[in-house]
Amino acid sequence: MGQSKEYIRLAADLQSDSIVDGPGLRTVIWTQGCSHHCKGCQNPQTWDFNGGGLVPIEMVKEAIDELENQDGITFSGGDPMFQVEACLEIAKYCKEKGYNIWVYTGFTYEEIMKMSKKNPSYKEFLSYIDILVDGRFILKERDLSLLFRGSRNQRLIDVKKTIKNNEIVLLDEDEYFEKSSFKKKTIYV
Numbered sequence: 001m002g003q004s005k006e007y008i009r010l011a012a013d014l015q016s017d018s019i020v021d022g023p024g025l026r027t028v029i030w031t032q033g034c035s036h037h038c039k040g041c042q043n044p045q046t047w048d049f050n051g052g053g054l055v056p057i058e059m060v061k062e063a064i065d066e067l068e069n070q071d072g073i074t075f076s077g078g079d080p081m082f083q084v085e086a087c088l089e090i091a092k093y094c095k096e097k098g099y100n101i102w103v104y105t106g107f108t109y110e111e112i113m114k115m116s117k118k119n120p121s122y123k124e125f126l127s128y129i130d131i132l133v134d135g136r137f138i139l140k141e142r143d144l145s146l147l148f149r150g151s152r153n154q155r156l157i158d159v160k161k162t163i164k165n166n167e168i169v170l171l172d173e174d175e176y177f178e179k180s181s182f183k184k185k186t187i188y189v
């Protein structure tokens with residue numbers, strides 16, 4: 001997929017008021033395109049890199065301007081990492097607006113760091129992310145009791161602490177929910 005800073009290919013309109021894509025009331029940006037093709041993926045319609053619709057990033061920003069009562073923004077898909085330049089532009093804007101950012105990706109954190117050696121935008125995108133939910137969905141690792149993720153191999157990575165410590169730091173769920181206004185909640189996907 002070609003990279004653009006002006007357009008993003010989306011699978012759907014922005015979806016507000018989600019309670020299953022991270023804590024609080026969140027708006028989800030459903031990116032189109034994913035080549036991981038995980039068995040049991042819930043959104044196979046988002047795999048096609050020519051599917052969905054090409055949307056000017058300015059329009060996405062306008063939609064973000066109109067949001068009300070949202071605690072955060074979640075990038076999901078599809079896999080946002082396939083459109084890192086566009087997602088970076090949007091993430092910068094979300095942070096300017098003070099939103100907490102979660103990103104779901106089929107890549108592992110380590111794979112993203114490797115990719116960032118060729119394209120520093122991956123690392124820059126990471127710097128705007130609060131929590132990265134990483135790794136492919138593995139059907140035999142599926143666990144309905146997990147917080148905000150579908151399979152046991154997937155991790156809720158505290159990106160700020162991970163960058164600071166230069167090693168993977170997982171989200172301390174109790175601390176996170178105690179300090180923030182988010183309620184701890186298990187989801188069933």
Ligand code: SF4
Pocket residue numbers: 034035036037038041042043044046077078079105106107135136137
């Ligand atoms: S990474 Fe996500 S969107 Fe892509 S195939 Fe796996 S579960 Fe589906």
